[in-house]
Amino acid sequence: MVKGAYKEFSEVAFPKKADVDKNYEKIIKTHLLNGNYAGIATHDDKIVDKIIQFTQKHYIPKNQFEFQMLYGIRSDSTKAISCTGI
Numbered sequence: 496m497v498k499g500a501y502k503e504f505s506e507v508a509f510p511k512k513a514d515v516d517k518n519y520e521k522i523i524k525t526h527l528l529n530g531n532y533a534g535i536a537t538h539d540d541k542i543v544d545k546i547i548q549f550t551q552k553h554y555i556p557k558n559q560f561e562f563q564m565l566y567g568i569r570s571d572s573t574k575a576i577s578c579t580g581i
């Protein structure tokens with residue numbers, strides 16, 4: 496699951512970043528609560544932190560999701576997440 500990289504018309508996408516972020520978080524949480532596996536591909540540290548807290552609160556097992564980042568972007572975050580054992 497990603498936030499699309501391209502600017503789209505408002506008929507098909509949220510034009511404001513705040514709305515994109517809010518909806519992205521919402522669909523990840525819905526997907527997880529319904530028992531689905533989630534590949535969460537983002538470099539957004541705030542969303543990563545919120546999803547980690549959410550999975551802990553709802554006892555979502557670590558093997559039900561993964562974080563994905565493009566190689567070379569936010570390598571600091573990648574290391575930090577790896578250290579949490581997720």
Ligand SMILES: Cc1cc2nc3c(=O)[nH]c(=O)nc-3n(C[C@H](O)[C@H](O)[C@H](O)COP(=O)(O)OP(=O)(O)OC[C@H]3O[C@@H](n4cnc5c(N)ncnc54)[C@H](O)[C@@H]3O)c2cc1C
Pocket residue numbers: 497498499500501536537538539540563564565568
């Ligand atoms: C594994 C993976 C595959 C993806 N595949 C697609 C795809 O097929 N189609 C598609 O439309 N989108 C794809 N994306 C999403 C896209 O690359 C951006 O990640 C997304 O549009 C920007 O949102 P963000 O979640 O990174 O958070 P944001 O809040 O937008 O960004 C968080 C931080 O990361 C930085 N950042 C984000 N993307 C990049 C980048 N590409 N280069 C440098 N810095 C960056 C931002 O500047 C900001 O500092 C993919 C992302 C990942 C991780």
